[in-house]
Amino acid sequence: MSRSTLETTGASNDTVEDHYDSPALRLGPILFDEHLHWGYWDEDSRDASFGAAAEAMCHRMIDRTEIGPGERFVDLGCGIGHPALKLAQARSCHVTGVTISGYQHRIAGEKAAQAGFSDRLDFLQADARSVPLPDKSFDGGWFFESIFHMGHAEALGEAARLLKPGAGLVLTDLPTLPHTTPEFMDFVHEHIHSVFVPEDRYPALMADAGFELLNIEDISENVMPWLETKLREAVQEKWSDVVRLMGDQAEKAVDNWYYLFEYMAENLGYTMITARRL
Numbered sequence: 001m002s003r004s005t006l007e008t009t010g011a012s013n014d015t016v017e018d019h020y021d022s023p024a025l026r027l028g029p030i031l032f033d034e035h036l037h038w039g040y041w042d043e044d045s046r047d048a049s050f051g052a053a054a055e056a057m058c059h060r061m062i063d064r065t066e067i068g069p070g071e072r073f074v075d076l077g078c079g080i081g082h083p084a085l086k087l088a089q090a091r092s093c094h095v096t097g098v099t100i101s102g103y104q105h106r107i108a109g110e111k112a113a114q115a116g117f118s119d120r121l122d123f124l125q126a127d128a129r130s131v132p133l134p135d136k137s138f139d140g141g142w143f144f145e146s147i148f149h150m151g152h153a154e155a156l157g158e159a160a161r162l163l164k165p166g167a168g169l170v171l172t173d174l175p176t177l178p179h180t181t182p183e184f185m186d187f188v189h190e191h192i193h194s195v196f197v198p199e200d201r202y203p204a205l206m207a208d209a210g211f212e213l214l215n216i217e218d219i220s221e222n223v224m225p226w227l228e229t230k231l232r233e234a235v236q237e238k239w240s241d242v243v244r245l246m247g248d249q250a251e252k253a254v255d256n257w258y259y260l261f262e263y264m265a266e267n268l269g270y271t272m273i274t275a276r277r278l
């Protein structure tokens with residue numbers, strides 16, 4: 001598997017919107033049971049599938065929010081809306097999900113209707129760096145594996161504008177490590193439209209955007225070493241669905257994912273961060 005193979009299978013799209021609209025990225029929710037983010041594993045859950053661990057990660061995010069019944073929450077980079085639905089169910093709050101992808105926006109709306117949650121969920125196809133809603137619209141928010149697509153400072157600035165004073169912000173991020181290579185940074189910029197930053201950038205990023213940084217939790221060991229094996233298991237289990245979506249591109253598509261996950265696990269950590277709007 002090489003970088004040029006990735007290029008010939010269309011893994012490189014011009015924009016982040018094309019990237020998430022592409023068939024290859026529609027594989028994510030198939031492999032991860034509707035989620036479009038990574039999982040959390042520990043010794044007690046070592047047998048958990050990718051989807052079950054993604055659900056566990058989502059619950060860790062929900063546990064770190066302080067949102068309550070009837071309050072308004074914003075999910076910045078919401079995928080197909082599964083975490084938003086889980087949060088609305090767990091906390092009886094209203095969630096507005098924002099995604100730049102037209103495909104995800106459509107599926108998220110359909111899923112909310114199917115779940116009978118259209119009155120508590122709404123989805124906007126918009127850039128999370130300029131959301132067409134007034135200042136101080138929300139009582140809480142999160143970036144769930146999405147901020148690295150947006151430019152950290154700009155994304156946090158917009159979150160600060162949208163949140164009321166005192167509102168909680170939760171996010172997951174994939175910080176660079178001391179040994180992260182420039183070749184890796186070029187690769188992820190080109191292929192997955194991502195810019196990663198070191199964890200020690202966070203105190204200044206949060207302060208500059210108007211947040212009090214509350215906690216940075218390094219959960220790299222619960223995510224990165226598990227990714228490739230668990231992805232391979234998910235592909236095996238869901239192979240007929242993968243072929244239904246990707247046709248004769250299925251092998252290449254999953255090879256791209258293996259390559260990417262391995263490369264990311266070598267070069268990035270995983271953190272969960274909480275902050276409060278000042």
Ligand code: SAH
Binds near residue numbers: 020034077078128
């Ligand atoms: N939070 C979801 C999806 C994570 S994938 C989940 O955990 O399941 C990253 C998400 O960020 C995708 O939905 C993608 O469309 C969105 N995204 C990336 N850049 C964006 C931008 N500038 N504005 C809005 N959404 C963006």
